[in-house]
Amino acid sequence: MNIKEKDSQYVAHTYARFPLEIVKGEGSLLWDDEGKEYIDMGSGIAVSALGSCDAGWIAAVEQQLHRVQHTSNLFYTAPQAELAEQLCKRTGMKKVFFGNSGAEANECAIKVARKYAAEKKGADYYTIITLENSFHGRTLATLAATGQEVFHRDFLPLMPGFSYAPANDLEAVKTLCKEQKIAAIMIETVQGEGGVLPLTAEFCQGLQRIAKEQDILLIVDEVQTGNGRTGMLYGYMNFGLNPDLVTTAKGLGGGLPIGACLLGERVEEVLTPGSHGSTFGGNPIAAAGAVHILSRIDDQMLSEVKEKSAYLMERFKDAEGIRSVSGMGLMLGLETERPAGEIVDRCRELGVLVLKAKEKVRLLPPLNIPMDLLEKAADAILQAAKGE
Numbered sequence: 598m599n600i601k602e603k604d605s606q607y608v609a610h611t612y613a614r615f616p617l618e619i620v621k622g623e624g625s626l627l628w629d630d631e632g633k634e635y636i637d638m639g640s641g642i643a644v645s646a647l648g649s650c651d652a653g654w655i656a657a658v659e660q661q662l663h664r665v666q667h668t669s670n671l672f673y674t675a676p677q678a679e680l681a682e683q684l685c686k687r688t689g690m691k692k693v694f695f696g697n698s699g700a701e702a703n704e705c706a707i708k709v710a711r712k713y714a715a716e717k718k719g720a721d722y723y724t725i726i727t728l729e730n731s732f733h734g735r736t737l738a739t740l741a742a743t744g745q746e747v748f749h750r751d752f753l754p755l756m757p758g759f760s761y762a763p764a765n766d767l768e769a770v771k772t773l774c775k776e777q778k779i780a781a782i783m784i785e786t787v788q789g790e791g792g793v794l795p796l797t798a799e800f801c802q803g804l805q806r807i808a809k810e811q812d813i814l815l816i817v818d819e820v821q822t823g824n825g826r827t828g829m830l831y832g833y834m835n836f837g838l839n840p841d842l843v844t845t846a847k848g849l850g851g852g853l854p855i856g857a858c859l860l861g862e863r864v865e866e867v868l869t870p871g872s873h874g875s876t877f878g879g880n881p882i883a884a885a886g887a888v889h890i891l892s893r894i895d896d897q898m899l900s901e902v903k904e905k906s907a908y909l910m911e912r913f914k915d916a917e918g919i920r921s922v923s924g925m926g927l928m929l930g931l932e933t934e935r936p937a938g939e940i941v942d943r944c945r946e947l948g949v950l951v952l953k954a955k956e957k958v959r960l961l962p963p964l965n966i967p968m969d970l971l972e973k974a975a976d977a978i979l980q981a982a983k984g985e
C-alpha cells in the first residue's frame with residue numbers, strides 16, 4: 598500500500614485531503630513525494646508562522662529536546678514561565694494558562710467566564726454570546742460556541758449556555774444582554790473559517806462598552822488572528838480593545854502544538870489549584886519553540902506583514918476574476934468569479950498551495966515569506982482566477 602491508500606484505510610475519514618503528500622519544507626517552500634516544489638500560502642492553516650524548519654526555531658526546540666522533553670505540570674520548567682512572561686509583557690494581560698490547541702484555549706476561557714460570573718453575579722449567569730458564522734473549535738463546548746449550524750448537526754444536544762448574535766449587529770447583542778443572564782461575549786476580530794471577515798471597529802468598541810458597563814467579560818479568540826497574522830501581535834490590537842480573556846494557539850508554536858488562554862486583570866485570580874489543568878499543556882519543547890517565535894514577531898516583522906498585505910491587496914483589487922478581497926495582514930480572503938475549489942486546484946498545479954474558507958480562496962502565508970515568492974504566488978493566483 599502506498600501512503601495515500603494506507604491513510605485511507607487506517608486514518609479516520611475526518612479530512613478531505615488534497616491529493617498531495619508533503620515530504621519536506623524549507624522556509625516558504627514545500628516539496629511533495631515526487632519532488633515537485635510549491636510556494637506555501639497556507640502555513641498549515643496559519644500555524645507555521647516562520648515557514649518550515651526555521652533555523653532559529655529548530656535551535657530553540659533542539660536545545661530543549663536535549664535537556665528534558667516533559668515533566669508534567671507538577672514541576673516548574675523555565676520555557677513555560679518565560680513564555681508566560683513574554684505573553685503578558687507584550688499584551689498587558691496578567692496570567693496565562695497553557696493547553697495544546699485552540700479548542701483547549703477556548704475551553705479554558707469558557708470555564709473562566711462561567712466561574713467568574715457564577716462567583717460575582719450568581720450561578721445562573723452562565724450564557725456566553727458568540728457570533729453567527731464564528732468558529733471556536735470542535736470539542737463539545739467550543740462546538741456549541743461556534744455559531745454555524747453545519748458543525749452542530751449530528752452532535753446534538755449542544756452544551757447549553759451559548760446565544761448567537763449576527764456579527765456587527767450591536768443592537769442584537771444589547772437585546773441578548775437585556776433578555777438573558779450573560780457571563781461573556783466571545784469574538785474573533787477577523788472570522789477566519791467563516792470566510793475571512795473582519796468585524797467593524799464600531800461593533801468591537803460597542804462590545805467593549807457593553808462589557809465594561811455590565812460587568813460582562815470580553816473574550817477574543819485569537820487562535821487564527823494571533824501572533825502577528827493581522828500585522829499586529831494580536832488582532833484585537835487593531836481595534837483598540839482591552840479584552841479580559843485572549844485565547845491563542847496555531848501560530849504560537851510555529852508548528853508544535855500549544856495553546857494559551859491569557860487572563861486579564863478582572864479574571865487573573867479566577868483559576869485556583871485544581872480548577873483546571875492539562876497534562877501536556879505548556880510542554881517545555883513546544884514552549885521553548887514558542888518563546889523563539891514570539892521573539893521573532895517584532896516591530897520589524899509586523900511592519901513587513903503590513904507591507905506584504907498592502908502588496909497583495911493592490912495586486913488583487915479590481916483584478917480580472919476577483920470580485921473582492923477581505924481580511925487583514927497576511928490573512929486574506931478572495932471572492933472569485935470561478936469556484937474557489939477550482940482556483941485552489943489550479944494553483945496547486947501551478948505550484949502554489951492556497952486554502953479555502955467557505956466559498957473564498959484563503960491566503961495565510963508564512964509571516965516572513967520573501968517578496969519574490971509572494972510575487973510568484975500572486976501571479977499564479979491571478980492566472981488561476983482568470984481561468985488560465
Ligand SMILES: *Cc1c(COP(=O)(O)O)cnc(C)c1O
Binds near residue numbers: 790822
Ligand atoms: C483553528 C481555530 C480554532 C480551533 O483550534 P484547534 O487548534 O484546531 O483546536 C479555534 N478558533 C479559531 C478562531 C480557529 O481559527
